[in-house]
Amino acid sequence: MIEIIKQPWPWYVAGPAISLVMFLLIYFGKNFGVSSTLRTMCSIGGAGKIIDFFKFDWKDQLWNLVFVGGALLGGWITSAFLMDNEMVAISNSTVESLTEYNIIPHGYVPQSIFSWASVFSLQGFIMIIIGGFLVGFGTRWAGGCTSGHAITGLSNLQLPSLVSVIGFFIGGLITTHFLLPLIFNL
Amino acid sequence: MKYFKFLTAGILFGIILTKSEVISWYRIYEMFRFESFHMYGVIGSAVLTGIIIIQLIKRVGLKSIGGEPVSFSDKAKNYKAALFGGTIFGLGWAMTGACPGPIYVLIGNGFLVFILVLISAALGTLAYGFLKPRLPH
Numbered sequence: 658m659i660e661i662i663k664q665p666w667p668w669y670v671a672g673p674a675i676s677l678v679m680f681l682l683i684y685f686g687k688n689f690g691v692s693s694t695l696r697t698m699c700s701i702g703g704a705g706k707i708i709d710f711f712k713f714d715w716k717d718q719l720w721n722l723v724f725v726g727g728a729l730l731g732g733w734i735t736s737a738f739l740m741d742n743e744m745v746a747i748s749n750s751t752v753e754s755l756t757e758y759n760i761i762p763h764g765y766v767p768q769s770i771f772s773w774a775s776v777f778s779l780q781g782f783i784m785i786i787i788g789g790f791l792v793g794f795g796t797r798w799a800g801g802c803t804s805g806h807a808i809t810g811l812s813n814l815q816l817p818s819l820v821s822v823i824g825f826f827i828g829g830l831i832t833t834h835f836l837l838p839l840i841f842n843l
Numbered sequence: 844m845k846y847f848k849f850l851t852a853g854i855l856f857g858i859i860l861t862k863s864e865v866i867s868w869y870r871i872y873e874m875f876r877f878e879s880f881h882m883y884g885v886i887g888s889a890v891l892t893g894i895i896i897i898q899l900i901k902r903v904g905l906k907s908i909g910g911e912p913v914s915f916s917d918k919a920k921n922y923k924a925a926l927f928g929g930t931i932f933g934l935g936w937a938m939t940g941a942c943p944g945p946i947y948v949l950i951g952n953g954f955l956v957f958i959l960v961l962i963s964a965a966l967g968t969l970a971y972g973f974l975k976p977r978l979p980h
Binding site: 829 | 860871874884891913925933941944966
């Protein structure tokens, strides 16, 4: 059993498993939406004193912080006990395109970009700091991220969620095909 | 211990996202280059299963663990916000290779530099809250 778990999980296991997590949160009387935790953290930090958008009782959202704390813990448990040190099995053409930019795929993220040292390079600053900022800004403007819009919203046949997901792809395609080639050559 | 069940659901979520490589920057890059079915399979099968689950919940009239009927609130019909905000998020998603869920899971996996991604994301949300009255929705 443990040997099976240690293999990378195929999409047809992961997808339904993610919607099981969504179901659990619904059954617990809540909803599945991770980006809301960013707003909650702003509120805890006292942003509600200046900006009305953050003026709410964050204790009502504590369950979601516990949930993402669990997700963090789940990541640690997996890396410590449930992994064969395999390489992410991306396609050959993806590997080739990265090699052109001197990125040798290894592990889960390119270490040459996502490291403490690279934050001080222009490349790393854009990918880590600007990238993170856009994620936080965009998800709240759109009213949800992959969990709230793409999974929960689409599952509940919400048209605004479909529009958001189209937006996710417009942005992702622009970055991947136009911005990353520029950033990688910095 | 009313929070224990949320911790458990979160742990499950973290394990699923790691084992299915959804948290991998390479998978997101590959997805936006249309070079693998993997991410489309994950999201697509999650949505298909999700549609069935939510339809069943509505038909059966499922009650939550606390005994209240489960209800779903419609997403606000802010189509401009959905499109513009969605696009901004997409720009960042393809850079960090992580949407909000995977940011937490990556930190747990020991990629501690994603703590900076998390802080930046919180600052991005803060900036949105500040600019909200002036943005189209």
